[in-house]
Amino acid sequence: MPSALSQVFRGPLKLVIFDCDGVLVDSEEACCRLCAQAARDAGWDVPDNLAVQTFSGMSLATIQPMIEQHAGKKLGPQWEPTMQQRFVAAMKEGVEPISGVHAMLDAVKELGIPVRVASNSSCEEMDVKFAVTELTPYFDGRIHSARDMGTPKPRPDVYLKAAEAEGVQPYECxxxxxSDPGARAAVNAGMACVMLREPGKAIPDWKGVERIDKLSDFPEILSRLVKVVS
Structure with missing residues (x-):
């Protein structure tokens, strides 16, 4: 077993929980650019080339006060639902799957491990993303939204909810x-976390966190964890 994961994981592996944006679907940049445009409209100059760096992994509930602070004005109670509908509309126009995601999910399925999704995105948004990228059959009825719960990452609630729905313990997931906020949520939930990061980009030095730089590496890690017994 990878040494970092062994700090938290006790096994046997009973559930794999996926984030959505940046892990399954390539929609994060589009959503972050929409947030950057909203920030500029409010008076905070966030260029598109810094959109992902500024807003990656954050919920709208976190982004709104951040923009308000920098812009020096309130955005009002309709800002979040308005942005949510902009996200959904953008996803309907087209979103791409992360490279290798279907092969990776097929390999996980062959290992016989249950899967769920736990994301800061709304269920409405994820339904559109998964339909466009043909991922719905993998996760139909197994999707959890931190936004819909009102408890966005880095709070652990959405991951704990996924484990509860599967009837398993956090240390078996x-x-x-x-993203860092997403990984922090997993750590706060007491779960082992694998981070998908491009080569050269560091991951946080947190207990129970391992890295990969391509999705095809993930099933191999899981195959080793399947063999671990408590």
């Missing part, structure tokens, strides 16, 4: 994440 492995999370696949790409």
């Amino acid at each position: 492995v999370v696949l994440e790409d």
Whole structure:
């Protein structure tokens, strides 16, 4: 077993929980650019080339006060639902799957491990993303939204809800994440976390966190964890 994961994972592996944006679907940049445009409209100059760096992994509930602070004005109670509908509309126009995601999910399925999704995105948004990218059959009825719960990452609630729905303990789960807030949520939930990061980009030095730089590496890690017994 990878040494970092063994700090938290006790096995046997009973559930794999996926983040959505940046792990399954390539929609994060589009959503972050919409947030950057909203920030500029409010008076905070966030260029598109810094959109992902500024807003990656954050919920709208976190982004709104951040923009308000920098812009020096309130955005009002309709800002979040308005942005949510902009996200959904953008996803309907087209979103791409992360490279290799279907092969990776097929390999996880062959290992016989249950899967769920736990994301800061709304269920409405994820339904559109998964339909466009043909991922719905993998996760139909197994999707959890931190936004809909009102408890966005880095709070652990959405990951704990996924484990509860599966009837398993947090230490029997492995999370696949790409953002620091998402990984923090997994750590706070007491779950082992694998982070998908491009080569050269560091991951946080947190207990129970391992890295991969391509999705095809993930099933191999899981195959080793399946063999671990408590």
